Amino acid sequence: MAVATSYCKSSPFLGEFPPFHFGKSQSRQVNWRSFQALRINSLFWGPKKAVKPLETDFSLGDFILTGSGSEGVSETISVSVLSSISDVASRDWDACALDATGPEKFNPFLTHAFLSSLEETGCAVKYLYQETGWTPCHVIAKDKSENILGVVPLYLKSHSYGEFVFDHSWTDAYYSFGSRYYPKLQCCVPFTPVTGPRILIRNTLSRDQVFEIMVSALKNLTAKFQLSSLHITFPSENEWHKLSEQGFLRRIGMQYHWKNRNYKSFDEFLMDMKQSKRKNIRQERKKISQQNLTMKRLRGYEIKASHWDSFYSFYRNTTNNKWGSPYLTRDFFHTVGSKMGDQVLLVVAEEGDELVAGALNLIGGDTLFGRLWGCHPRTYYPSLHFEACYYQAIEAAIEFNLNTVEAGAQGEHKIQRGYLPVTTYSCHYLMNDAFRQAIEEFLERESSQVKLVMKMLQDSGPLKEGIH
Numbered sequence: 001m002a003v004a005t006s007y008c009k010s011s012p013f014l015g016e017f018p019p020f021h022f023g024k025s026q027s028r029q030v031n032w033r034s035f036q037a038l039r040i041n042s043l044f045w046g047p048k049k050a051v052k053p054l055e056t057d058f059s060l061g062d063f064i065l066t067g068s069g070s071e072g073v074s075e076t077i078s079v080s081v082l083s084s085i086s087d088v089a090s091r092d093w094d095a096c097a098l099d100a101t102g103p104e105k106f107n108p109f110l111t112h113a114f115l116s117s118l119e120e121t122g123c124a125v126k127y128l129y130q131e132t133g134w135t136p137c138h139v140i141a142k143d144k145s146e147n148i149l150g151v152v153p154l155y156l157k158s159h160s161y162g163e164f165v166f167d168h169s170w171t172d173a174y175y176s177f178g179s180r181y182y183p184k185l186q187c188c189v190p191f192t193p194v195t196g197p198r199i200l201i202r203n204t205l206s207r208d209q210v211f212e213i214m215v216s217a218l219k220n221l222t223a224k225f226q227l228s229s230l231h232i233t234f235p236s237e238n239e240w241h242k243l244s245e246q247g248f249l250r251r252i253g254m255q256y257h258w259k260n261r262n263y264k265s266f267d268e269f270l271m272d273m274k275q276s277k278r279k280n281i282r283q284e285r286k287k288i289s290q291q292n293l294t295m296k297r298l299r300g301y302e303i304k305a306s307h308w309d310s311f312y313s314f315y316r317n318t319t320n321n322k323w324g325s326p327y328l329t330r331d332f333f334h335t336v337g338s339k340m341g342d343q344v345l346l347v348v349a350e351e352g353d354e355l356v357a358g359a360l361n362l363i364g365g366d367t368l369f370g371r372l373w374g375c376h377p378r379t380y381y382p383s384l385h386f387e388a389c390y391y392q393a394i395e396a397a398i399e400f401n402l403n404t405v406e407a408g409a410q411g412e413h414k415i416q417r418g419y420l421p422v423t424t425y426s427c428h429y430l431m432n433d434a435f436r437q438a439i440e441e442f443l444e445r446e447s448s449q450v451k452l453v454m455k456m457l458q459d460s461g462p463l464k465e466g467i468h
Contacts, residue, residue, distance in 0.1 A: 057082045063213045065206045079217040081137045085116050092148040096200040106365030107196040109189045113339035121331040124190040133158040150201040150210045157186045164193035164409045165233045165426045187232040191327045193409040198235045215246050230429040240425040248427035256419035258405040277462040284383040294350045300342040308333040311358040314374025347392045359388040368397045370407040390417045416462050421454045
């Protein structure tokens with residue numbers, strides 16, 4: 001006998017989540033014997049225990065590339081799961097990432113350096129004294145000569161934190177029927193709401209076939225271990241469309257980005273703003289010097305260990321004040337700074353000789369990515385957050401001739417400072433047919449509301465009429 005409910009919490013844009021139906025044959029039970037190597041205890045079921053990591057790497061099988069050989073002969077590729085990115089040479093991983101984006105759209109978060117920093121410093125790693133809920137299980141495709149043709153950053157998750165595409169209401173709905181939502185598979189860059197390709201494929205004649213094979217392998221992995229779902233968050237728009245053809249549900253979200261219209265200076269940018277917004281920005285920037293603060297932008301060797309130690313304390317102050325979780329460790333900042341060199345831009349504020357605030361950015365091919373911010377806990381500095389995170393980023397993008405500044409998730413206060421709404425994407429593969437149908441209906445309603453909100457914000461934007 002089917003039952004219905006509307007237990008899910010409200011969407012940020014909608015009223016109640018639509019009812020959905022589970023037939024008695026729909027609920028799946030995890031086969032823990034076959035799933036033993038991937039077992040995770042959900043944060044919501046039973047006592048909290050440490051993640052049991054993947055014991056060994058394993059194969060997902062061999063697949064045929066038709067007509068891909070030098071003389072049109074079929075070729076076999078193998079697809080496997082690796083429990084650590086350290087098992088892949090950085091040059092091979094980065095070659096896949098660079099081919100997926102192209103040099104002009106280089107994305108630093110997809111690099112071996114960034115992802116390995118997360119694993120090596122205990123942020124998203126298989127072996128840890130306490131549970132993080134992120135177990136790496138990256139998917140790799142190789143040809144018969146062991147050349148890597150594609151990679152996918154993939155994690156087994158026991159919660160939904162650090163993803164920035166919210167499915168907590170889906171979790172509640174699953175649990176209301178006694179079914180497990182966790183563990184689930186998450187294809188993403190941990191703790192990083194930055195759009196970019198997620199299925200990273202070398203630029204060969206068989207590229208499209210390899211893409212389809214790797215997506216098929218991801219779906220097979222989800223089904224093999226009877227997981228509830230597979231989520232691909234912040235993929236490129238092109239992937240978003242292609243994954244829809246592979247049975248994924250599509251979801252959209254919204255962020256605020258700044259666009260460089262070939263500006264030669266910050267003042268030139270301000271001239272494109274409405275007079276009231278331009279005046280407000282100038283007043284905010286004046287407050288920095290009035291507080292005897294000095295702003296500096298540091299890159300590469302200019303960033304010392306003492307800077308990272310201070311920034312980590314600022315970061316912890318931010319997470320404490322916002323009731324957030326300090327996902328990143330002190331060692332992470334030192335490691336990523338060492339590995340990524342000039343790709344790291346650290347904006348700092350000094351009061352005399354003392355560091356009092358900082359904002360972490362990474363530099364891509366055509367984009368400056370703003371990531372984290374924090375300040376000294378003892379004093380409030382008016383407008384310093386706007387200066388460090390938004391205005392310094394704009395000045396840096398103009399200086400480096402970058403097209404875009406992505407200033408992270410959420411924050412409507414960014415609009416009046418020149419950061420306008422843009423669409424973000426996610427894809428969701430759900431194993432339960434009844435649950436999938438309910439989510440699909442929900443996403444259709446949510447999507448229409450997101451588009452409406454974006455249009456309203458764009459129509460009332462801070463730029464002069466006729467500037468887009």
